[in-house]
Amino acid sequence: MPETAARLRRYSYLGPAGTFTEAALKQVPEAAGMDWAPVANIGEALDDVTSGVSDAAMIAIENSIDGGVTVAQDALATVPGLRIVGEYLVPVNFVLVVRPGVRLADIRVIAAHPVAYGQCRAWLDDQVPRHQHLPSTSNVQAVVDLLASDPDSAASVDAAIAPPGIEDHYPVEVLASHLADNPDAETRFVLVSRTAAVGEPTGADKTSVVAELPNDRAGALLELLEQFATRGVNLTLLASRPIGDRMGRYRFVIDAEGHVKEERVADALLGVKRFSPRLVFLGSYPRADRVAATTQKVYGDDVFRDARDWLRGVLDGSPDAED
Amino acid sequence: MPETAARLRRYSYLGPAGTFTEAALKQVPEAAGMDWAPVANIGEALDDVTSGVSDAAMIAIENSIDGGVTVAQDALATVPGLRIVGEYLVPVNFVLVVRPGVRLADIRVIAAHPVAYGQCRAWLDDQVPRHQHLPSTSNVQAVVDLLASDPDSAASVDAAIAPPGIEDHYPVEVLASHLADNPDAETRFVLVSRTAAVGEPTGADKTSVVAELPNDRAGALLELLEQFATRGVNLTLLASRPIGDRMGRYRFVIDAEGHVKEERVADALLGVKRFSPRLVFLGSYPRADRVAATTQKVYGDDVFRDARDWLRGVLDGSPDAED
């Protein structure tokens, strides 16, 4: 390696190649041609970022069927030094693959990531009613598990549930496609970097925070939501996660429409910050769906500026300040 | 008078001498020894201020029995260039006065300011059941009206309701004291000056504004009140007054605990300003009762500053900003 060679930017993702996470990473223009590092789980991916081994990590954060990826939510809530910088949506569907020559009727044990398995349950119950499920650690790992097993042993794995296109990477045959019960399922991924200055708004952004409540009254959650509502900030996600110290104590993962550099969002966060014993800012970033926030005129940046000008005039005693 | 003599500060008040308004003005240390100008009504008093004839005007704003002095509320809501700088409470009670020698049994027509008359109604109905009421423009003017009338004419005024101590100023005899139905009644006065820079908080202040709502939904008023509630700002007064253009449209006269130089009050006013099509700031001034605002710690100035510091760190990407 020549001395002057700049290190390529490095992206960690749940591997091996062929996973939905890799498909999400392919949506990132800046990642093209860079160093892509497959890792075994989300914790490892984020560790790579905090330790500086990687510049960013692509992690799944939510599935439209299964809900939040709790390990990702909890890691973002508790690991310092991370910032979400992008959001990506990947359609999720599955194929059933086997060693070449194996037929549907031969299948007894199926390797599958538990989330994938859950999404294909109806198809499997109908087509392979007597199967057994062997859990794998990723959708591609299921194929690795299939190929690693001894077809002649009593414990052989006969098939795997895998992402479409897997046959380009592994010597398997696709027996069936479109296994998922819901053909419109998709998974939401976020690209996470080390904490850095916030980027500029694009007009279609999202802001993510994690907030703890001052106490366990129902009123506290209401007060939290009012901080957003009174500034016209819509929420796209409100998920509760246990703080972990004892049953019944939760923190809330919140995705809000808009960017922290927009006045209404900044003002809402200030309100939450004053109120919450712990508020973690996860990032303001372009939305995957590119849908612009639906904001009423009264919550525009100019309205916030005008109000501050008015207040300044009030304090100074400017002649026309009171109106 | 030497050429170089500075003009004394001039205070307009509802006269003549002896009114409750004069009693309020006597509570103002800075007014002692200055030029006191009795005027005929609140409009005249405020005109004196806006035109520069007087430096300040003392006006009644609310009575604990009769409620808001609507002419004062409406003037403050619509006349530009005014600012409330102080608040004063005057206990209100009344005596019945007559020309010397007149007895209770002789009384037929009683001169009284309508507000005073209303407060003494029970006593009058009991003691002078067949009386007639002649409205006067002030409590002292009632005595003037009494003395001006011809005792021998059919239209003679026989008695007047007046403030205690009136007998020191006019040749009348006190027939009865403590006429008011409620012995604890008091009137709230405000000292009004021209618009000037806001003074410093004393820790026991009040802030007055007049706000119009964006439309006539019940929800709009709720949203207005939430601007105060979500910042922990208590209201001591919420009065509705017609805007005057058509039935059913109101502006709201609001007294809030605290001072506009306190963060929570300023922030609440910013919220109202963004929301309201018209917001008039009337002033932040020491409360007459000197009761400190009851504020929770989470609404303290330092909490607002900390939140802003936090937001700055978030935007800069400071390492520990997210927590």
Next chain:
Amino acid sequence: MPETAARLRRYSYLGPAGTFTEAALKQVPEAAGMDWAPVANIGEALDDVTSGVSDAAMIAIENSIDGGVTVAQDALATVPGLRIVGEYLVPVNFVLVVRPGVRLADIRVIAAHPVAYGQCRAWLDDQVPRHQHLPSTSNVQAVVDLLASDPDSAASVDAAIAPPGIEDHYPVEVLASHLADNPDAETRFVLVSRTAAVGEPTGADKTSVVAELPNDRAGALLELLEQFATRGVNLTLLASRPIGDRMGRYRFVIDAEGHVKEERVADALLGVKRFSPRLVFLGSYPRADRVAATTQKVYGDDVFRDARDWLRGVLDGSPDAED
């Protein structure tokens, strides 16, 4: 009068004939041909109802310029046994009347009810700049005061402000019309009877109550308003009146869209009743403007009934109750 004659229904109103209150009473079809009793003030009118002397009383409750008629609001809040059964709007304008032959230039003293005087101030300042104001107890009484005064005395009254049509009742000449500053001003009247069973909804009704708050927190008023807002009930009036025991304690006079026999209104009142230390129901009655309440479908009577049916099924354990 034959022995068997039934007593005519009797209506008390602020007289004498020719007042705006009489104009309101003329809008009541049932009152036509009945016994109309002019009285001197609102208290007397309501006394007639509670004592049984009259069957109903027409009283002014609000003016679009001057706001609530506080004596009426306070009487309804505190006198037991009354119920509002109708609402009426009367356009309010004024004429300037004189003894025949008197010219504008001759006018020095003008008799006027203080509210009327306030509404004509701009015209008077422009056309009769040097006039003096003599307060009268009603708009028609001003004419009586004019005619009773001695034109030759120093204290003669020269003109009166009166309702249009006054020349049909009294020997006066109209010198000018349309004196009021706001040509669209109107006064709202209510017809008050003794407490009786509530009538049926018309689809365009109003419900009036007076509520005290559990304490003086800003939050209490917010909570009161939420009782209406969470049931989709809009308010057309929220006025505060002092309870009277000490400064800063208020009751709220509330007009809500809809009828107590509509589920959403009844449910909101139940919520307020549970919450308020004192709630006075003043009546549900047809709106003067006949504007139907703007109610979303989710607040319809059928939705309330369906919810109760659902709850009954939940309690019974009906098979399809949970959905």
Next chain:
Amino acid sequence: MPETAARLRRYSYLGPAGTFTEAALKQVPEAAGMDWAPVANIGEALDDVTSGVSDAAMIAIENSIDGGVTVAQDALATVPGLRIVGEYLVPVNFVLVVRPGVRLADIRVIAAHPVAYGQCRAWLDDQVPRHQHLPSTSNVQAVVDLLASDPDSAASVDAAIAPPGIEDHYPVEVLASHLADNPDAETRFVLVSRTAAVGEPTGADKTSVVAELPNDRAGALLELLEQFATRGVNLTLLASRPIGDRMGRYRFVIDAEGHVKEERVADALLGVKRFSPRLVFLGSYPRADRVAATTQKVYGDDVFRDARDWLRGVLDGSPDAED
């Protein structure tokens, strides 16, 4: 079997014997001596109930570290005919077990239910840093997997994470105890039966529902929470779960303090029912912690009854109804 033998009540639970779910079932006095049926997963347990094979099923619903058991939440939200009738808390801790004679240094592959694995991560990273994880379907199944594997094969399982006491059921040796990172962790279980009439309140109850929102505005969730807050009903859980049709649409799993036969809870549910396009009632049942609901006096059953009596009087026109 004699003809007259009554069938024993049958309880399904996640087996085999020794699981935390079995520990929960042991807390049910009525289940003692009955027929206990171990099943492979939560879906099977609930199927047993809906099909009538079992009378009740004990299922895990939440862990204080991992949060909601989403498969249980989703099943309760979508499978008709179920009702929660009891709640139980089981302290959760773990031991590391091996085949007799195996030492810590020998361990390479560890079988563990993923939730258990997550809770012991810190201990494992410290004590067995190079281990691999094999996911199992239950904490006891991990031991079964350990014992079923061939110790001499390359894919042998060397250890399992299991509940304390497992050594009484299986021929294993406990190498280490108290593996869980949080020694106070506990899992919440619910006992589920077929839909039946709701039981009586005990004074320390919980009510569970699943609600969908009318649309995706932030305001809709706020409105949902207000239905509880305005009746003084505290929430102990608010969890969002995807409806599943598309990204960003959620239903909310709600646990509220109190019993549907308490007025405030019933009234809140009526409010939610009117508002929500789909509301599933899951049950009112005694709380595991036996903590009585913290209710203010104004939300007591008597206050609801008094309000209804008042409303009845208002409608009838009873003399003292308005106060």
